[in-house]
Structure formats: structure tokens, C-alpha cells
Amino acid sequence: MTGTWVDIAFGVFAxxxxxxxxxxxxxxxxxxxxxxxxxxxxxxxAILVLLLAEYLGVAMFFMMGVEMTVMAIYMVAFMMNPAGLNPMQMVHQPRVAVVVGVLSTAGFGAVALAADLDTVAIVDPDGTIRALGHELMGSSMLVMQVVGVTLVATMVGAVVLSAASGRFGPADVGSVPPAIVPGDDTTRPGVDVGGDGGGHDHDHGHGGGAHGHDDGGDA
Amino acid sequence: MTVVTVLLVAAVLLGIGTWGVLSQQSFVMIMMGFELAINGVMLAAGALWRFTSGGEPRGQVLVVVAMLVMAVEAAIGFALVVAVSRARRADTTEGIAELRR
Structure with missing residues (x-):
């Protein structure tokens, strides 16, 4: 592609x-x-491809395609309102956030405009992928090994963190408040009792004080 | 397409990501903000490699490392959200404010 087309494509992608x-x-x-x-x-x-970093651009396509698909499934599985059928505004400190966002954009933009960067042409524009391959498998091999070990540690850590069953029993033992009535999980603070619609009203509907605590029916 | 224009786009992405991280309540939306910010960082690093390094491949290795940061952030972030969701039934930052009370 010639210069003008690169500029037009860059504008669209940007x-x-x-x-x-x-x-x-x-x-x-x-x-x-x-x-x-x-x-x-x-x-x-696509901009990275225009920047002649084809390997990185294509790696971005593949990696993000998979990652965002996982994230979409995750949204449906865990989050409220995945399809956007109801209007939703789940924000806090919106004004501060906007101000900080604008300020950081302005700050980094000012750095970009003020920096005196000399443009150096790429020596071998057709050989960037080959050069990167030799770099990764050659003198930057230590970086690649650290990347690999870090990813393995990440996989182990993700499984450990998200597993329901730990090595010595349920993973969430000790991380949840104990039940008010020993052995009755429905009296545990913070647990929604399914179907009563009352959220945190746990004294509702299990047996008129049979457990020996005040269910509000004394009056 | 010059180094300055690409860096400006990167600054905009970083700013939008920062805004998202600070304003969103849902854990996953906060993670999306972080990813958008790292996206801008990768773009900036790619631009500096393209226009100022003369094709030195170590500049691209830096972008690979930024990509690693993004992958680790996503994987560990998802795992943490699952753990918090399981232990606290919470999916927003306001849902785990017990220590503040």
C-alpha cells in the first residue's frame, strides 16, 4: 500500500x-x-499491521478473538443484564472518572506532541517478522522463557483461585461467615435463600421459631 | 500516519480505559477498562518501534511482554471474580465492602 492509502486506513482504524x-x-x-x-x-x-508489526497484529487478532469470546460467555454466566434488555447504569464516582480520563489523555497526548522523536526508517521492512523470530528464539530467549513460566504459573494460579474444591475440602471454608444456627446454611449471613425474593430476610419462612431465635412473630 | 498521530490514538485509548476502570462497578467491566488501557500501551510501544527504532526487533519483544501482562491480567482476574462471586455472592466492588463497616 502506498502512503495515502495507509493514512486513510489508519484514520479509519484509529x-x-x-x-x-x-x-x-x-x-x-x-x-x-x-x-x-x-x-x-x-x-x-490492524493498525499494528499497518505499522509493519504483522506478527503482533495477527497475534492480537487471534488472542483477542478467543479472550473476548470467553469473556462474553462469562458475562452470560455470571453477570446481570447480559443482553441489555433493561437500561443500566452501574457506575460510581462518574465525574471524577471522566476528569481523570480526560486529564490522562491530555497528559499523554501532550507528551506525544512535545516529545522530539526522530523518525528512523526501518532498515529491512520486508524482514521484520524474520528478525523478530530470530530475536525471540535467539538473544531474547530468556524473555520467552520467563513469558512461558509466567503463563504456566498463571494457569496454576487461575485453577487454584477458581476451584470450588480445595485440596483439604471446600475452598471457601473460613472465607464465609458462619451460620447463625449451626448446621443450617440458610441462616448464614449474606446467603440469599432461594425463591423468597426477600434477599437478606433470613428469618422468613423456616418454621416459626423452631430454631429458638426470634422470628419477629412475638407481637 | 506519523509517530505523533499513533501516540495520540494510544493516549485516547489509555484515557478511555482509565475512565472505565474508575467509573465502573462490575468487576468484569473494570477488567475491560484495564485491557483497553493495555491496548493503548501496546499501540504506543508498536508506534515507537516502527518510527524510532529502525526495525530493532527487541522493540517488538516489549509488545509481546505487554501482551503477556494482558493475558495474565485476564486469567487471574477471571479466577478472582469467580472466587469472590463464590465466597461473597458479589459481582460489583460495592458488594465486598464489609471491612468498611
Whole structure:
């Protein structure tokens, strides 16, 4: 591609990356937010390809495609309102956040504008992938090994953190408040009793003081 | 497409990510904000590699490391959200404010 077309493509990808990034935090649907983030990543990957970092751009496509799909499934499994059927505003300190966001953009933008960066042409534009391969498998091998070990540790850590059953019994023993009535899990603080719709009203509907505690029926 | 324009786009992505991290309540949305910010960091590193390094491949290795940070953040973040969701029935930052009371 010649210079003008690269500039046009860069403009389109840049606007799309920023616009989809903004959409992530304003859409009601969490699944739509996930795929907006994916679109933002894909546009940044395309810009990386334009920057002659083809390996990184394509790696970005693959990695983010998988990661955001997982995230979308996760949204449906865990989060409220995954399809955005209800209007939703789940934010705190919105004004501070906007101010900090604008300030950080302005700050980094000012650095970019003020920095006196000399443009150095790439010596061998057609050999960047080969050069990166030799670098990763050669003198940067230590970096690659650290990356690999870190990813293994991450896998182990993720399984340990998210497993329901620990090595010596249920993983959440000791991390939850004990039941008010020993042995009766429905009296545990913070546990929603299914179906009563009352949320934290645990004295509701288990047997008129049979457990010996005040169920509010004395009057 | 110059180094300055690409860095400006990266700054915008970083700013949007920062805004998202600070304003969202849901854990997963906060993680999305972090990912968007790292996205901007990777773009900035790629731009500096392209325009100022003369094609030195170690610049791209830096971007690979940023990508590693993103993968670790996503995997450990998801695992933590599962653990918190299981132990506290919470999926927002306001749901785990016990120590403040």
C-alpha cells in the first residue's frame, strides 16, 4: 500500500478503535460491551499491521478473538443484564472518572506532541517478522522463557483461585461467615435463600421459631 | 500516519480505559477498562518501534511482554471474580465492602 492509502486506513482504524473503546462503557448490554472491546482490539491489531508489526497484529487478532469470546460467555454466566434488555447504569464516582480520563489523555497526548522523536526508517521492512523470530528464539530467549513460566504459573494460579474444591475440602471454608444456627446454611449471613425474593430476610419462612431465635412473630 | 498521530490514538485509548476502570462497578467491566488501557500501551510501544527504532526487533519483544501482562491480567482476574462471586455472592466492588463497616 502506498502512503495515502495507509493514512486513510489508519484514520479509519484509529477512529473505530477509539469509538468502540468508548462504546464498551456506555452500552447497556454486557455482551455488546465485550464485543465492542473486541472490535477495538481488532482495529488496534490492524493498525499494528499497518505499522509493519504483522506478527503482533495477527497475534492480537487471534488472542483477542478467543479472550473476548470467553469473556462474553462469562458475562452470560455470571453477570446481570447480559443482553441489555433493561437500561443500566452501574457506575460510581462518574465525574471524577471522566476528569481523570480526560486529564490522562491530555497528559499523554501532550507528551506525544512535545516529545522530539526522530523518525528512523526501518532498515529491512520486508524482514521484520524474520528478525523478530530470530530475536525471540535467539538473544531474547530468556524473555520467552520467563513469558512461558509466567503463563504456566498463571494457569496454576487461575485453577487454584477458581476451584470450588480445595485440596483439604471446600475452598471457601473460613472465607464465609458462619451460620447463625449451626448446621443450617440458610441462616448464614449474606446467603440469599432461594425463591423468597426477600434477599437478606433470613428469618422468613423456616418454621416459626423452631430454631429458638426470634422470628419477629412475638407481637 | 506519523509517530505523533499513533501516540495520540494510544493516549485516547489509555484515557478511555482509565475512565472505565474508575467509573465502573462490575468487576468484569473494570477488567475491560484495564485491557483497553493495555491496548493503548501496546499501540504506543508498536508506534515507537516502527518510527524510532529502525526495525530493532527487541522493540517488538516489549509488545509481546505487554501482551503477556494482558493475558495474565485476564486469567487471574477471571479466577478472582469467580472466587469472590463464590465466597461473597458479589459481582460489583460495592458488594465486598464489609471491612468498611
Amino acid at each position: 477512529v473505530a478503535a477509539a469509538w468502540f473503546g468508548w462504546r464498551v462503557f456506555v452500552t447497556d448490554s454486557m455482551v455488546r460491551a465485550t464485543f465492542s472491546l473486541l472490535a477495538s482490539f481488532l482495529n488496534v491489531g
